Amino acid sequence: GNSVTQMEGPVTLSEEAFLTINCTYTATGYPSLFWYVQYPGEGLQLLLKATKADDKGSNKGFEATYRKETTSFHLEKGSVQVSDSAVYFCALTQAGTALIFGKGTTLSVSS
Amino acid sequence: GAGVSQSPRYKVAKRGQDVALRCDPISGHVSLFWYQQALGQGPEFLTYFQNEAQLDKSGLPSDRFFAERPEGSVSTLKIQRTQQEDSAVYLCASSSQAFAHSGANVLTFGAGSRLTVL
Numbered sequence: 001g002n003s004v005t006q007m008e009g010p011v012t013l014s015e016e017a018f019l020t021i022n023c024t025y026t027a028t029g030y031p032s033l034f035w036y037v038q039y040p041g042e043g044l045q046l047l048l049k050a051t052k053a054d055d056k057g058s059n060k061g062f063e064a065t066y067r068k069e070t071t072s073f074h075l076e077k078g079s080v081q082v083s084d085s086a087v088y089f090c091a092l093t094q095a096g097t098a099l100i101f102g103k104g105t106t107l108s109v110s111s
Numbered sequence: 112g113a114g115v116s117q118s119p120r121y122k123v124a125k126r127g128q129d130v131a132l133r134c135d136p137i138s139g140h141v142s143l144f145w146y147q148q149a150l151g152q153g154p155e156f157l158t159y160f161q162n163e164a165q166l167d168k169s170g171l172p173s174d175r176f177f178a179e180r181p182e183g184s185v186s187t188l189k190i191q192r193t194q195q196e197d198s199a200v201y202l203c204a205s206s207s208q209a210f211a212h213s214g215a216n217v218l219t220f221g222a223g224s225r226l227t228v229l
Contacts, residue, residue, distance in 0.1 A: 004153075036220075043115065043220035044154070044202065089153055098144075098170065099218065101153030 002027040006090045006102035013080055013109050021075040021105045023064075023090035031094040033057075033066050033073040036101070038087045047075075047088070080109045113137075115221035117203050123227045124193045132224045134186045136205030143186050144218060145178055146202040154202055160186060161209055193228045200225045 007022040025031065035047040035057070048057030053068035062077045073090060090102040116135040124130050136143050141162055146154035147170075157176065159167040162183035171178070175193075180186040190197055204218040 041222065043222045044204075044218075045220070046217055049217075091153075093216070098156035098159070098167070101155070103151065103153045 002031065002092060002094070002097060002100050004090050004092055004100055004102035006088075006105055008103070009106040011105060011107045013107070015082055015109055015111050016079045017109075019075070019077040019080045019084075019107065021088055021090075021107070023073045023075065023102060025071050025073065025090075025092050027071075027092060027094060029094055030068075031092040033064070034091040034093070034099070035062070035064055035073070035075050036089045036091060038089065038104070040086070044089065080107070082109050082111050085109045115203055115205055115219050117201075117221035117224050119224060120222065121225050121227075123229065125229055126193060126195060128193055129189065129191045130193055130226060132188045132190075132201050132226070134188070134203030134205075134221060136184065136186070136203070137207075137219055138184075140205035140207050140219075141183075141209050142206040142216065143180055144204040144206075145186070145188050146204065147172075148200040148202055148223070150199070157188070157201075190226075193226075195228050198226055198228045 003026045032051045034049045036044045037047045038044050048059040050057040050066035056065045064075045087104045089104045093099045118133045143160040145157040148154040156170040158178045160180040175191045177189045200223040202223045204220045208216040
């Protein structure tokens with residue numbers, strides 16, 4: 001069945017460092033891919049998405065490119081801030097299946 | 112309302128008790144989802160409603176879990192005879208889209224109800 005694998009955390013960075021959180025997926029066909037973020041005490045929020053191969057999703061300085069050849073959707077940001085500290089979830093969906101999440105990666109940014 | 116509201120935020124139950132968790136979706140949203148998030152894991156799908164119709168309940172782990180949305184707005188997730196393995200955060204999400212599982216279907220999540228079964 002479909003699945004999402006993302007790098008285990010926690011990821012600890014200093015402010016202004018470069019961030020990469022790896023995400024790979026297994027799916028038949030052509031899923032849509034998402035990154036959700038969960039700030040402390042809040043609900044999951046959609047960060048960005050891509051619905052077809054080679055699409056790049058971007059929001060708040062974060063980017064991820066849908067790579068079909070490597071079945072990946074890695075999350076990147078050039079310069080993280082303390083306010084980016086949160087749990088990040090990679091997810092996929094395709095017609096007829098529910099949204100499937102990875103286990104989440106905790107990011108902690110210090111000043 | 113402005114967002115998805117869930118109550119209670121925290122619930123402690125003794126093993127064997129019944130619990131009910133409430134979700135108030137965004138007004139007018141036709142789709143409503145329940146997810147279960149165990150500690151250190153990602154959310155896992157439980158069930159989906161389109162208006163008052165429960166179109167997918169394939170993720171409900173046992174017949175002790177029951178969900179309803181009688182008037183197509185507020186939803187309740189009920190767990191009967193709770194067990195320790197039911198301890199988790201239960202997330203509700205809603206969407207303005209009518210399609211259950213689609214790349215265009217952006218979900219708005221509530222903050223969750225954390226259930227602890229002793």
